[in-house]
Amino acid sequence: MNTPVGEIRPSQLLWTYGPGALIDLPNISVVTQGIEKWNVDHCDQVQEARLLSAVRKVLGPQVQSLNMPPMPDTPPTDPFSATAKIGVPVKPFPRWLRCVKCGLLSPFDSGLFELRENAYKPEATRFVHPKCKGGRDADAVPARFLLACRAGHLDDFPWHWFVHGGPSTCKGTLRFYESGASLQTENLWVKCDECGAAKNMAQASGKIGSENLPACRGRHPHLDMFDVKCDEAPRTINLGATNGWFAVSLSVLAIPQTGNPVEQIVVDGWDFFEDCESESELKIIARTLKKNNSLPGLERFKDDDVWAAIEKYRSGDDTEDQDDLKAPEWEILSSDNPPKDYPHFMSEKVGVPSAFTNEIDRVLRLERLREVNALLGFTRVESPDEGTGDEAAPRAPLCKDSPVWIPASEVHGEGIFLKFKTDALEKWAQKPSVKALDAKLRIGHRGWRLKRGLDPAQGYPGVRYLMLHTLAHLLIRELALECGYNAASIRERVYADVEDGRDQAGFLIYTAAADSDGTLGGLVDLGKPANLGPIIQQALKRARVCASDPLCSEHDPGKDQSLHGASCHGCSFVAETSCECGNRFLDRSLVVPTLETPDAAFFMDPP
16 A cells, blocks of 8 residues: 655654654554665665765675665655655554554454545544444554564564463453553553453563563564564563664765865766776766766866776775775865865865964864765664774664665765864873773773673773763854754764874864755854854863762763763763764763862863
8 A cells, every 4th residue: 555644854764764663653653664665766876985885895795876765856746646655665563553442452454443544634644443432433543562672673562472471362352551640551551351361561571571571573574574583582662762773874074085176076976987888988978967967066077087087096996995984084174285175075274262272283164064874774772882893782684685775865064173282182191190080981881891792892982082072062062052053963073093003183063954055154153263262161161060060070980881971961961963972982071170080181271
């Protein structure tokens, strides 16, 4: 059945509602299906050679392209037209529905419920219980409980098993009802009409829940398949719970990789040119690209120059050897003469605020930038733990077979890049107080990884990263008060790799939007020395005392095996969309003096 049921933004298909995720609409709940069922004919390709190379390293060389979600070329005017049917396929899930009047609990395909479509208002499409004794055509809403496991499986809650304490021959209908004034699980009951067996939902969670639930069946509802075996213990989750789906993704900034403009065009559009065998064939390809504006900037160059660049790139293609996505970005951002006229990267060097010339080496205003994101898979129950060196939870697939393309998105925006003086950082890192605090943070990191069965010697980014990461968070919070964008739309990219001779020391704070024109300049304008200096000063001043002090400043990561020290929502945590590693690896004691640790700060004296 091809029935529109609602709308979401294309970017949400990468971060919130990708394949395997549940979309809790006003009247029904659906699961986004695997990408093999998406209509690729309506998916525009995203060109980014560096990201495609990184994706192939993870998912295999068979991945041919990065594609946007399927979208119509123009907004549909007729709800019954073919254009109105273009979108991402979904199906109802969970299968079990509950009548809001009589409490009947049954699968939607049992014949007891009907789907009422609304072509003019897709969000009003709903299931009803037409023969309900409590009222004709009573609404039937999704059952609010599901089973999930760390291996990425998701299943209907086993209502019959749960109520009857295991396999049973009883085929009676079930009822779901509330027995108290509150909606605590102790007051939510399931009862069998036939045999009278009943249980409350408190017995479905926690330690007792493991005794009342069957083994995981290995179900992937977005793929219509079951894995042969799953050794993970299932657990009860609520419909709409934040731990039901976590995106596993990669992102890069579009940066010039060569010093020659025509060679850069070839790099950016290599997927178009890779199979080109002659200059005459190139003329046809170039004419099509120019007509469709699929490769902006190509119209500035002659075909013979482009062909020469293709041959040069083909003979010395080293794109596949790039393992570190951030290293090329750091080289461009920290170079003596960063690009000023690249279509997706326009920068301007400005002066360092006078109060911070001892700590900051460079400030770069990025008037235009482009970020490309690719979805690799997802996890359930536990997040993929970006920034910890590996995935703590197994990554669930986007499709049944090896993907030949994966969902991607591109956003355009602006940002401010700060490069710090490495000699000042090295001198600060040698202080005994900093080493002592670093040791505490390492103990917490070790305990956190041991609890998850991970190698405790891996994944710790170093004290330099923690300081820069925390300072980036403090600035995000302060910039949000001044720039006109909300804090959730401002992001970070921290460059602090010191392995294998690298000496990175800086971060980029940026904001981006899906519109091709990008954002409005409110953030980049704050990169001017006269604006940036007071903002940094105010951020450091606020960070000295947290609303949760002294508890925040006294937090010892070694005691609770956490990945942060003196840091919390009151002082340095930011939105999940803003942080590159889930509010981990933070400690404001490394940035400013705190009540508990007054002598380990990089900024000891108030400017």
